[in-house]
Amino acid sequence: xxxxxxxxxxxxxxxxxxxxxxxxxxxxxxxxxxxxxxxxxxxxxxxxxxxxxxxxxxxxxxxxxxxxxxxxxxxxxxxxxxxxxxxxxxxxxxxxxxxxxxxxxxxxxxxxxxxxxxxxxxxxxxxxxxxxxxx
Amino acid sequence: xxxxxxxxxxxxxxxxxxxxxxxxxxxxxxxxxxxxxxxxxxxxxxxxxxxxxxxxxxxxxxxxxxxxxxxxxxxxxxxxxxxxxxxxxxxxxxxxxxxxxxxxxxxxxxxxxxxxxxxxxxxxxxxxxxxxxxxxxxxxxxxxxxxxxxxxxxxxxxxxxxxxxxxxxxxxxxxxxxxxxxxxxxxxxxxxxxxxxxxxxxxxxxxxxxxxxxxxxxxxxxxxxxxxxxxxxxxxxxxxxxxxxxxxxxxxxxxxxxxxxxxxxxxxxxxxxxxxxxxxxxxxxxxxxxxxxxxxxxxxxxxxxxxxxxxxxxxxxxxxxxxxxxxxxxxxxxxxxxxxxxxxxxxxxxxxxxxxxxx
Numbered sequence: 001x002x003x004x005x006x007x008x009x010x011x012x013x014x015x016x017x018x019x020x021x022x023x024x025x026x027x028x029x030x031x032x033x034x035x036x037x038x039x040x041x042x043x044x045x046x047x048x049x050x051x052x053x054x055x056x057x058x059x060x061x062x063x064x065x066x067x068x069x070x071x072x073x074x075x076x077x078x079x080x081x082x083x084x085x086x087x088x089x090x091x092x093x094x095x096x097x098x099x100x101x102x103x104x105x106x107x108x109x110x111x112x113x114x115x116x117x118x119x120x121x122x123x124x125x126x127x128x129x130x131x132x133x134x135x
Numbered sequence: 136x137x138x139x140x141x142x143x144x145x146x147x148x149x150x151x152x153x154x155x156x157x158x159x160x161x162x163x164x165x166x167x168x169x170x171x172x173x174x175x176x177x178x179x180x181x182x183x184x185x186x187x188x189x190x191x192x193x194x195x196x197x198x199x200x201x202x203x204x205x206x207x208x209x210x211x212x213x214x215x216x217x218x219x220x221x222x223x224x225x226x227x228x229x230x231x232x233x234x235x236x237x238x239x240x241x242x243x244x245x246x247x248x249x250x251x252x253x254x255x256x257x258x259x260x261x262x263x264x265x266x267x268x269x270x271x272x273x274x275x276x277x278x279x280x281x282x283x284x285x286x287x288x289x290x291x292x293x294x295x296x297x298x299x300x301x302x303x304x305x306x307x308x309x310x311x312x313x314x315x316x317x318x319x320x321x322x323x324x325x326x327x328x329x330x331x332x333x334x335x336x337x338x339x340x341x342x343x344x345x346x347x348x349x350x351x352x353x354x355x356x357x358x359x360x361x362x363x364x365x366x367x368x369x370x371x372x373x374x375x376x377x378x379x380x381x382x383x384x385x386x387x388x389x390x391x392x393x394x395x396x397x398x399x400x401x402x403x404x405x406x407x408x409x410x411x412x413x414x415x416x417x418x419x420x421x422x423x424x425x426x427x428x429x430x431x432x433x434x435x436x437x438x439x440x441x442x443x444x445x446x447x448x449x450x451x452x453x454x455x456x457x458x459x460x461x462x463x464x465x466x467x468x469x470x471x472x473x474x475x476x477x478x479x480x481x482x483x484x485x486x487x488x489x490x491x492x493x494x
Contacts, residue, residue, distance in 0.1 A: 004217050005365065007428060031347060032428075033439050033456035048428055048439070067428055090347035090464035111467075118174040119156075126182075 006066035025087045034094035036102040085110035137162040146175045150479035153489035169470040180494045188448035200491040203433045205238045208287040214429030214442040227291035229410040232369040236399040241270045242434035243392045254331040291416025301407040319393045332386035336469040336481045346465040350436020351391040356383035362432035373405040385484045457491035
């Protein structure tokens with residue numbers, strides 16, 4: 001009964017990110033959120049977009065429900081990305097978070113807090129260890 | 136250009152029920168820039184995926200926040216259920232919908248009370264909390280919990296509610312609707328309330344959309360977007376249309392939340408009248424493998440629970456994007472150019488939930 005959304009993932013190189021995001025923007029997609037996931041050998045950054053049928057440009061496009069994710073893989077050492085905040089201004093908050101918590105250098109952020117968005121007792125970015133499941 | 140002064144706002148501040156820090160750069164009494172700092176109560180919940188298996192993590196999701204606890208656990212469970220292709224029984228979906236709407240009532244009444252307190256209307260604050268208390272009592276009767284309900288689980292819900300008890304809840308919620316009308320009249324008609332809210336912190340329609348606003352913040356600016364229209368839980372089986380206001384100011388945001396109170400009463404009644412019989416949960420076997428972005432409409436707007444499993448008991452990644460986090464860019468923009476005296480009202484107007492943001 002619970003309708004699950006159609007969710008797609010498109011993996012792209014970091015160099016193609018801006019061009020692809022610009023296209024998403026021109027097609028009327030909304031940035032839902034962006035987040036980093038650390039894996040074993042590398043890490044991935046997901047930019048999620050949706051066009052839920054109620055966007056400003058296409059109020060009747062109900063068939064377009066779903067979420068599309070652009071995925072960029074980055075190395076663990078010296079990860080670097082261009083900022084997408086020139087296309088989606090609020091992205092600066094996600095990008096500052098990625099910088100502070102995951103140590104990713106994001107170039108050209110619309111608002112750069114220079115590592116001062118997160119002030120935690122444990123210094124950030126957090127050091128990744130192999131997960132200890134406590135079994 | 137006047138002399139610039141930096142005033143720290145928070146993390147402890149009389150108007151803030153939870154700690155957030157803003158550095159306000161002022162020229163005379165005008166705010167020219169606001170710089171947020173978060174992390175004061177950062178708990179690292181997402182890291183717990185390494186220690187707790189995907190079933191235990193429901194308890195963590197339930198405890199992300201004390202205001203929107205139930206919807207967090209529901210969003211998390213929906214994510215895991217999508218990854219594991221679990222079909223939840225219809226009765227459980229309807230119960231989830233009823234509890235979600237009661238949680239929304241509780242949250243909006245809490246916000247109204249805090250807002251009244253912020254602009255110095257103590258009796259209105261007391262009335263809001265008095266009505267909210269009755270909602271919390273109902274939640275306790277149905278689930279055993281007043282704030283952290285702990286009834287959601289992967290595959291359904293932990294408790295059933297008999298149909299006659301549901302009918303009684305509907306009767307009592309409708310009775311509360313009469314009291315809420317009296318409350319709404321003061322919030323929407325009283326001159327002293329209007330004086331503090333009308334024309335303050337205006338976001339026009341395009342601005343709200345551009346700034347990535349969600350929830351009542353967005354709908355108060357005329358954008359009809361509500362995650363419930365996706366039809367998750369039992370929202371596809373009830374008549375529902377997003378509440379929208381046009382003016383985009385603090386008063387409009389207040390009006391959206393007040394109208395949503397009555398909408399929630401209606402949704403509880405609809406769901407209770409249509410709830411089917413049957414089981415409230417299914418047995419779940421195996422471990423999650425795959426990923427899904429689950430989203431629900433919190434009282435503050437769209438929440439995202441991203442789950443990624445690799446076929447083991449432990450999730451590989453769990454990420455929560457809360458509505459307050461999404462509304463921070465809009466808050467920063469609204470604060471630019473406002474009077475210092477309006478800062479508390481503007482901060483409250485996004486209905487900030489810091490414990491969500493500091494997940």
